[in-house]
Amino acid sequence: MRIGIDLGGTNIAAGLVDDRLxxxxxxxxxxxxxxxxxxxxxxxxxxxxxxxxxxxxxASELDGVGVGVPCTANQQNGCMEDANNxxxxxxxxxxxxxxxxxxxxxxxxDANAAAWGEYVTGGYAEDSFLMMTIGTGIGGGIILDGKIWAGINGAAGEFGHMTLRMGGEPCSCGRRGCFEAMASANALIAQARDAMKDxxxxxxxxxxxxxxxxxEAKTVFDAAAAGDQTAGALIDAYTTILAEGAANLINIFAPAVLCVGGGVSRAGEALMKPLREKTARLICSKNAKRSTVITAAKLDNDxxxxxxxxxxxxxQTT
Ligand SMILES: [Zn+2]
Known part of the structure; x- marks a missing residue:
């Protein structure tokens, strides 16, 4: 038996995990x-x-305890670094x-941990796997050669903070026009509230x-599913932004799998279908014989x- 702890900005969630995960x-x-x-x-x-x-x-009978932290995990000294929130x-x-x-x-x-959990439990045979976790922000996890790629200092995989629009919406990281500021669940909610006024x-x-x-993000997907035009236009614009980010990641990494997790991924095919179609039109490798599979995460809440x-x-870090 193991303990997994998810240290978030709002809650600390802990779970006892058995051998079947x-x-x-x-x-x-x-x-x-x-x-x-x-x-x-x-x-x-x-x-x-x-x-x-x-x-x-x-506690001494546990096989181990693992903690996902909302910041850089320094594996050399066991310290949390830059936990701004x-x-x-x-x-x-x-x-x-x-x-x-x-x-x-x-x-x-935490995004690395979520990517690792999805990769290990999801039955992925491939050795290159990216995960975008879309919630209040956008987290990223990179798995290369079957191991988490954490970078020289543990800070790799910050997909949410690649700039999509210079001078665009302000982001929590201090820059502007980040992927997270434009395509997180919070961004979709802000876009919906704006559109509702008109x-x-x-x-x-x-x-x-x-x-x-x-x-909530779900409200927009529910309204679009019911045929609401405003919500439909919001989802169309939202999946276009998401596809720009996904295409950037595929152009850089060409991973076997790009997995989409977090609360927004629960929208299922209403999100994934337009995301796949739009991303396919944006990537450089349109005629490659093998292409990245874009899929929704299976592990979800846990x-x-x-x-x-x-x-x-x-x-598991290289
Ligand atoms: Zn940012």
Whole structure:
């Protein structure tokens, strides 16, 4: 049995993962960032012990603990670096956590962990695999030769911060016109709220109960599926931006698989079909005999926890 912990900006989610890679028990607490790292580590220790106790285990019986972190994971010294949304610049995680739990602890960037979890559990035979995780932001994970490619300092795979439009929408990273600022779930929601102001008859208004604050990415896909023109135009524009980003990644990496995960991927073929068609028109290798397969993630909700738990099955960075 392993523990996977997904340290997010809002919640810390922990799960007990069995040998078949199923989450058999879970719990979650608020991250309450910013606060000192010691408090976050204490919560991780407490959740690990409680999950073990609830399932008749002691922490020392665990095969390992893995943590997905929303920042750079420095594998040399076990520190979290540049965790901007937690207000942490540089703080030790692996040392204190493994000392308090008495078991091996591994960690990696959360998008890398999610990509690794999808890659290992999804039955992909290919040795090159990219994952775009589209949620409030856009995360990226790169798997080359069957291993996570983390770069020289653990910071590789920031797909969300490639510039698609110089001088465009401001991004959380301080630049403008990033892929994330234009194609995350939050970007789609902002685009929908903007469009609704000029479309008082749109079904979007009905689906959000008349309150624009209730609009989610799903609301836009639901309205488009019901034939709403405003929502249809939003999805058309949104998948065009997404395809520009996907085509950039394929032109650079030519991976066997480009996998789309995160909340937005739950839209299924309403997202994937236009994304595949538009990306195919944009890539350089239009006449190649083999091309990248673009697919939706299978692991979905548990990607963060399972991916983190699987990090404990061995260091996978090249
Ligand atoms: Zn950015």
């Amino acid at each position: 199923h989450v058999v028990d879970r719990m979650s607490v608020k991250t309450n960032a910013p606060r000192p790292m010691e408090g976050i580590i204490a919560d991780m220790v407490r959740m690990t012990r409680e999950l073990c106790a609830r399932n008749g285990l002691s 937690l207000g942490i610049d540089d703080a030790p995680l692996i040392g204190p956590l493994s000392e308090q739990l008495g078991v091996p602890v591994h960690f990696d960037n 479309s008082p008859d749109s079904a979007l208004w009905t689906l959000c109960g008349g309150d624009i604050a209730n609009v 990607a963060g926890i399972v991916g983190a738990a699987l990090l404990g099955m061995g260091r």
